[in-house]
Amino acid sequence: MLLRRVWPSRSTYETPFSDLDQVRRAMARLLDSVAEDTSREPGDFPPMNVTQDDDNFYLRAEIPGIKPSELAISALRNRVLVAGKREIPQEHAQVSYHRKERADGSFSRTVILPLEVNADRVDARYADGILTLTLPKAEEAKPRAINVRT
Amino acid sequence: MATEARGNIQPAEKSGMPSMPEQTRPGPVYTPPVDIFENDHSITVLADMPGVKAQDLKIDLRENMLTLSGHVAAPEEEKESDVIREYRSGTFFRQFTLSETIDQAKIDAKLTDGVLRLELPKVDKAKPRQITVRTK
Numbered sequence A: 001m002l003l004r005r006v007w008p009s010r011s012t013y014e015t016p017f018s019d020l021d022q023v024r025r026a027m028a029r030l031l032d033s034v035a036e037d038t039s040r041e042p043g044d045f046p047p048m049n050v051t052q053d054d055d056n057f058y059l060r061a062e063i064p065g066i067k068p069s070e071l072a073i074s075a076l077r078n079r080v081l082v083a084g085k086r087e088i089p090q091e092h093a094q095v096s097y098h099r100k101e102r103a104d105g106s107f108s109r110t111v112i113l114p115l116e117v118n119a120d121r122v123d124a125r126y127a128d129g130i131l132t133l134t135l136p137k138a139e140e141a142k143p144r145a146i147n148v149r150t
Numbered sequence B: 001m002a003t004e005a006r007g008n009i010q011p012a013e014k015s016g017m018p019s020m021p022e023q024t025r026p027g028p029v030y031t032p033p034v035d036i037f038e039n040d041h042s043i044t045v046l047a048d049m050p051g052v053k054a055q056d057l058k059i060d061l062r063e064n065m066l067t068l069s070g071h072v073a074a075p076e077e078e079k080e081s082d083v084i085r086e087y088r089s090g091t092f093f094r095q096f097t098l099s100e101t102i103d104q105a106k107i108d109a110k111l112t113d114g115v116l117r118l119e120l121p122k123v124d125k126a127k128p129r130q131i132t133v134r135t136k
Helices: A018-039
Strands: A048-052 A056-062 A071-076 A079-086 A096-100 A105-112 A123-127 A130-136 B002-006 B029-031 B034-038 B042-048 B057-062 B065-071 B081-085 B091-097 B108-112 B115-121
Touching: A048 A105, A056 A079, A071 A123, A071 A130, A079 A130, B042 B065, B042 B091, B057 B108, B057 B115, B065 B115
Parallel strands: B029 B091
Antiparallel strands: A048 A056, A048 B081, A056 A130, A071 A079, A079 A105, A096 B034, A105 B002, A123 A130, B034 B042, B042 B115, B057 B065, B065 B091, B108 B115
Protein backbone atom coordinates (compact mmCIF):
# COMPACT_ATOMS: atom_id res chain seq x y z
CA MET A 1 0.00 0.00 0.00
CA LEU A 2 1.46 3.31 -1.03
CA LEU A 3 0.33 6.34 0.88
CA ARG A 4 1.01 9.85 -0.21
CA ARG A 5 0.28 12.62 2.19
CA VAL A 6 -0.72 15.92 0.73
CA TRP A 7 0.81 18.71 2.79
CA PRO A 8 -1.27 21.79 3.23
CA SER A 9 0.13 24.72 1.37
CA ARG A 10 0.87 27.75 3.52
CA SER A 11 0.55 31.38 2.85
CA THR A 12 3.64 33.53 2.51
CA TYR A 13 2.75 36.24 5.00
CA GLU A 14 3.01 34.25 8.24
CA THR A 15 5.04 35.18 11.28
CA PRO A 16 8.71 34.27 11.56
CA PHE A 17 7.75 31.47 13.91
CA SER A 18 5.31 29.86 11.53
CA ASP A 19 8.09 27.79 10.01
CA LEU A 20 8.85 26.31 13.39
CA ASP A 21 5.19 25.85 14.03
CA GLN A 22 4.83 24.09 10.71
CA VAL A 23 7.64 21.70 11.61
CA ARG A 24 6.19 21.08 15.05
CA ARG A 25 2.79 20.27 13.57
CA ALA A 26 4.33 18.06 10.93
CA MET A 27 6.19 16.12 13.61
CA ALA A 28 3.04 15.73 15.67
CA ARG A 29 1.18 14.47 12.65
CA LEU A 30 3.94 12.03 11.79
CA LEU A 31 3.97 10.65 15.34
CA ASP A 32 0.19 10.44 15.29
CA SER A 33 0.18 8.48 12.07
CA VAL A 34 2.78 6.06 13.41
CA ALA A 35 0.84 5.62 16.63
CA GLU A 36 -2.38 5.03 14.71
CA ASP A 37 -0.78 2.42 12.50
CA THR A 38 0.56 0.42 15.41
CA SER A 39 -2.38 0.83 17.77
CA ARG A 40 -4.93 -0.31 15.25
CA GLU A 41 -5.80 -3.85 16.22
CA PRO A 42 -5.69 -6.23 13.27
CA GLY A 43 -9.12 -7.47 14.30
CA ASP A 44 -11.00 -4.18 13.97
CA PHE A 45 -14.51 -4.90 12.82
CA PRO A 46 -15.52 -4.78 10.10
CA PRO A 47 -12.44 -5.45 7.97
CA MET A 48 -12.34 -2.78 5.27
CA ASN A 49 -10.71 -2.21 1.95
CA VAL A 50 -10.55 1.17 0.28
CA THR A 51 -9.61 1.57 -3.36
CA GLN A 52 -9.77 4.49 -5.73
CA ASP A 53 -9.91 5.37 -9.36
CA ASP A 54 -9.86 8.80 -10.96
CA ASP A 55 -13.38 9.71 -9.85
CA ASN A 56 -14.30 7.67 -6.80
CA PHE A 57 -13.19 5.98 -3.65
CA TYR A 58 -14.65 2.52 -3.08
CA LEU A 59 -14.99 1.28 0.46
CA ARG A 60 -15.80 -2.40 0.94
CA ALA A 61 -16.39 -4.03 4.28
CA GLU A 62 -17.08 -7.63 5.26
CA ILE A 63 -20.17 -7.49 7.50
CA PRO A 64 -21.97 -10.82 7.10
CA GLY A 65 -25.49 -11.26 8.38
CA ILE A 66 -26.57 -7.75 9.27
CA LYS A 67 -29.78 -5.95 8.45
CA PRO A 68 -29.14 -2.87 6.31
CA SER A 69 -31.38 -0.97 8.73
CA GLU A 70 -28.84 -1.69 11.48
CA LEU A 71 -26.11 0.17 9.60
CA ALA A 72 -25.40 3.87 10.10
CA ILE A 73 -23.18 5.41 7.48
CA SER A 74 -22.17 9.01 7.26
CA ALA A 75 -19.63 11.00 5.31
CA LEU A 76 -18.25 14.44 6.02
CA ARG A 77 -15.44 15.98 4.00
CA ASN A 78 -12.79 13.23 3.97
CA ARG A 79 -14.15 11.16 6.85
CA VAL A 80 -16.48 8.20 6.51
CA LEU A 81 -18.17 6.62 9.50
CA VAL A 82 -19.55 3.08 9.36
CA ALA A 83 -21.33 1.96 12.51
CA GLY A 84 -23.83 -0.72 13.33
CA LYS A 85 -24.79 -3.62 15.44
CA ARG A 86 -24.57 -7.26 14.51
CA GLU A 87 -27.01 -9.46 16.33
CA ILE A 88 -27.01 -13.23 16.30
CA PRO A 89 -30.54 -14.37 17.06
CA GLN A 90 -31.05 -16.65 20.02
CA GLU A 91 -31.68 -20.26 19.06
CA HIS A 92 -34.18 -22.44 20.83
CA ALA A 93 -33.27 -23.15 24.41
CA GLN A 94 -32.94 -26.91 24.03
CA VAL A 95 -29.96 -26.82 21.67
CA SER A 96 -26.46 -27.57 22.83
CA TYR A 97 -23.59 -25.65 21.27
CA HIS A 98 -20.48 -27.35 19.97
CA ARG A 99 -18.85 -24.25 18.59
CA LYS A 100 -19.58 -20.56 18.91
CA GLU A 101 -17.07 -18.61 16.88
CA ARG A 102 -19.19 -15.99 15.15
CA ALA A 103 -18.89 -12.52 16.65
CA ASP A 104 -21.72 -10.20 17.50
CA GLY A 105 -21.97 -6.77 19.05
CA SER A 106 -21.72 -3.15 18.06
CA PHE A 107 -19.05 -1.54 15.95
CA SER A 108 -18.06 1.88 14.76
CA ARG A 109 -15.22 2.76 12.46
CA THR A 110 -14.06 6.01 10.95
CA VAL A 111 -11.98 6.01 7.82
CA ILE A 112 -10.01 9.10 6.85
CA LEU A 113 -9.62 9.34 3.11
CA PRO A 114 -6.78 11.20 1.40
CA LEU A 115 -9.23 13.55 -0.36
CA GLU A 116 -12.61 15.07 0.38
CA VAL A 117 -15.65 13.34 -1.05
CA ASN A 118 -18.99 14.59 -2.25
CA ALA A 119 -21.08 13.43 0.69
CA ASP A 120 -24.38 14.07 -1.13
CA ARG A 121 -23.62 11.53 -3.83
CA VAL A 122 -22.33 8.61 -1.75
CA ASP A 123 -23.88 5.33 -2.82
CA ALA A 124 -24.18 2.41 -0.38
CA ARG A 125 -25.04 -1.16 -1.31
CA TYR A 126 -25.20 -4.29 0.80
CA ALA A 127 -25.08 -7.68 -0.91
CA ASP A 128 -23.84 -11.12 0.12
CA GLY A 129 -22.57 -9.74 3.41
CA ILE A 130 -20.38 -7.09 1.81
CA LEU A 131 -21.07 -3.39 2.23
CA THR A 132 -19.87 -1.36 -0.74
CA LEU A 133 -19.71 2.43 -0.62
CA THR A 134 -18.99 4.46 -3.72
CA LEU A 135 -17.68 7.85 -2.64
CA PRO A 136 -17.26 10.38 -5.47
CA LYS A 137 -14.22 12.57 -5.01
CA ALA A 138 -15.15 16.20 -4.51
CA GLU A 139 -14.69 18.09 -7.74
CA GLU A 140 -12.47 20.72 -6.11
CA ALA A 141 -10.31 18.05 -4.46
CA LYS A 142 -9.51 16.19 -7.67
CA PRO A 143 -5.99 16.58 -8.93
CA ARG A 144 -5.75 18.34 -12.25
CA ALA A 145 -3.35 17.63 -15.01
CA ILE A 146 -1.18 20.62 -15.77
CA ASN A 147 0.12 21.09 -19.23
CA VAL A 148 3.69 22.24 -19.52
CA ARG A 149 4.12 24.84 -22.19
CA THR A 150 7.20 24.81 -24.31
CA MET B 1 -4.41 7.14 6.19
CA ALA B 2 -6.12 6.23 9.37
CA THR B 3 -9.09 4.50 10.76
CA GLU B 4 -10.62 4.67 14.17
CA ALA B 5 -12.64 1.92 15.71
CA ARG B 6 -14.98 1.68 18.65
CA GLY B 7 -17.55 -0.83 19.73
CA ASN B 8 -17.67 -4.10 21.60
CA ILE B 9 -17.70 -6.57 18.74
CA GLN B 10 -14.76 -8.95 19.02
CA PRO B 11 -14.24 -10.57 15.68
CA ALA B 12 -11.86 -13.37 14.97
CA GLU B 13 -9.15 -12.52 12.49
CA LYS B 14 -9.88 -13.88 9.04
CA SER B 15 -7.67 -16.89 9.43
CA GLY B 16 -5.90 -18.97 6.87
CA MET B 17 -6.11 -22.72 6.58
CA PRO B 18 -3.64 -24.45 8.90
CA SER B 19 -3.14 -27.34 6.52
CA MET B 20 -3.93 -26.75 2.91
CA PRO B 21 -6.41 -29.14 1.37
CA GLU B 22 -6.27 -30.01 -2.26
CA GLN B 23 -7.11 -26.87 -4.15
CA THR B 24 -8.66 -26.40 -7.51
CA ARG B 25 -8.38 -22.62 -7.57
CA PRO B 26 -5.40 -20.43 -6.91
CA GLY B 27 -5.59 -17.76 -4.23
CA PRO B 28 -5.85 -17.53 -0.48
CA VAL B 29 -8.01 -19.94 1.55
CA TYR B 30 -9.80 -18.79 4.71
CA THR B 31 -11.49 -20.62 7.54
CA PRO B 32 -14.98 -19.24 8.06
CA PRO B 33 -16.03 -18.78 11.70
CA VAL B 34 -18.91 -21.13 12.55
CA ASP B 35 -21.55 -21.77 15.15
CA ILE B 36 -22.55 -25.41 15.47
CA PHE B 37 -25.35 -26.62 17.68
CA GLU B 38 -27.65 -29.60 17.82
CA ASN B 39 -30.86 -30.80 19.33
CA ASP B 40 -32.46 -34.22 19.25
CA HIS B 41 -33.51 -33.90 15.64
CA SER B 42 -30.78 -32.07 13.79
CA ILE B 43 -27.37 -30.45 13.72
CA THR B 44 -27.22 -26.82 12.58
CA VAL B 45 -24.14 -25.14 11.15
CA LEU B 46 -23.95 -21.37 10.73
CA ALA B 47 -20.95 -20.04 8.84
CA ASP B 48 -19.88 -16.46 8.05
CA MET B 49 -18.81 -16.39 4.44
CA PRO B 50 -19.05 -12.76 3.30
CA GLY B 51 -19.00 -12.26 -0.44
CA VAL B 52 -20.00 -15.81 -1.34
CA LYS B 53 -22.87 -16.09 -3.81
CA ALA B 54 -25.21 -19.08 -3.72
CA GLN B 55 -23.93 -20.46 -7.01
CA ASP B 56 -20.33 -20.38 -5.74
CA LEU B 57 -21.03 -22.29 -2.54
CA LYS B 58 -20.35 -26.02 -2.46
CA ILE B 59 -21.58 -28.23 0.33
CA ASP B 60 -20.55 -31.83 0.29
CA LEU B 61 -21.33 -34.61 2.72
CA ARG B 62 -19.89 -38.06 2.30
CA GLU B 63 -18.55 -40.67 4.67
CA ASN B 64 -19.56 -38.39 7.60
CA MET B 65 -17.22 -35.69 6.26
CA LEU B 66 -18.94 -32.35 5.74
CA THR B 67 -17.09 -29.96 3.44
CA LEU B 68 -18.00 -26.30 2.99
CA SER B 69 -16.33 -24.37 0.23
CA GLY B 70 -17.19 -20.98 -1.20
CA HIS B 71 -15.23 -18.92 -3.66
CA VAL B 72 -15.25 -15.12 -3.68
CA ALA B 73 -14.11 -13.34 -6.80
CA ALA B 74 -12.24 -10.10 -6.10
CA PRO B 75 -14.78 -7.30 -6.60
CA GLU B 76 -12.24 -4.66 -7.55
CA GLU B 77 -12.07 -3.50 -11.10
CA GLU B 78 -8.87 -3.15 -13.06
CA LYS B 79 -8.78 0.66 -12.78
CA GLU B 80 -8.96 0.66 -8.97
CA SER B 81 -5.83 0.99 -6.88
CA ASP B 82 -5.49 0.18 -3.18
CA VAL B 83 -5.68 2.86 -0.53
CA ILE B 84 -6.34 0.66 2.52
CA ARG B 85 -6.27 -3.13 2.41
CA GLU B 86 -7.32 -5.10 5.45
CA TYR B 87 -8.75 -8.23 3.91
CA ARG B 88 -8.39 -10.22 0.74
CA SER B 89 -10.87 -12.23 -1.23
CA GLY B 90 -10.36 -15.90 -1.75
CA THR B 91 -11.96 -19.21 -0.90
CA PHE B 92 -13.65 -20.09 2.35
CA PHE B 93 -13.03 -23.73 3.18
CA ARG B 94 -13.84 -25.86 6.19
CA GLN B 95 -14.38 -29.54 6.92
CA PHE B 96 -16.08 -31.28 9.80
CA THR B 97 -16.47 -34.90 10.78
CA LEU B 98 -19.99 -35.67 11.91
CA SER B 99 -20.54 -38.29 14.52
CA GLU B 100 -24.24 -38.62 13.77
CA THR B 101 -25.79 -40.19 10.72
CA ILE B 102 -27.43 -37.49 8.63
CA ASP B 103 -30.49 -37.88 6.47
CA GLN B 104 -28.93 -36.66 3.23
CA ALA B 105 -32.25 -36.19 1.49
CA LYS B 106 -33.46 -33.67 4.04
CA ILE B 107 -30.43 -31.41 4.25
CA ASP B 108 -31.43 -27.76 3.96
CA ALA B 109 -29.01 -24.95 3.13
CA LYS B 110 -29.75 -21.25 3.08
CA LEU B 111 -27.32 -18.47 2.26
CA THR B 112 -28.43 -15.04 3.40
CA ASP B 113 -26.23 -11.93 3.39
CA GLY B 114 -23.06 -13.99 3.49
CA VAL B 115 -24.22 -16.30 6.28
CA LEU B 116 -24.79 -19.98 5.56
CA ARG B 117 -27.37 -21.81 7.61
CA LEU B 118 -27.13 -25.55 7.13
CA GLU B 119 -29.67 -27.86 8.74
CA LEU B 120 -28.56 -31.47 8.95
CA PRO B 121 -31.43 -33.68 10.14
CA LYS B 122 -30.44 -36.82 11.96
CA VAL B 123 -31.59 -40.17 10.69
CA ASP B 124 -34.35 -41.63 12.80
CA LYS B 125 -32.63 -43.91 15.20
CA ALA B 126 -33.03 -47.56 14.34
CA LYS B 127 -35.14 -49.18 16.95
CA PRO B 128 -33.04 -50.95 19.52
CA ARG B 129 -33.16 -54.66 18.94
CA GLN B 130 -34.56 -56.72 21.71
CA ILE B 131 -32.27 -59.55 22.57
CA THR B 132 -33.77 -62.16 24.68
CA VAL B 133 -31.36 -64.15 26.74
CA ARG B 134 -32.54 -67.66 26.99
CA THR B 135 -31.93 -69.69 30.02
CA LYS B 136 -31.84 -73.38 30.20
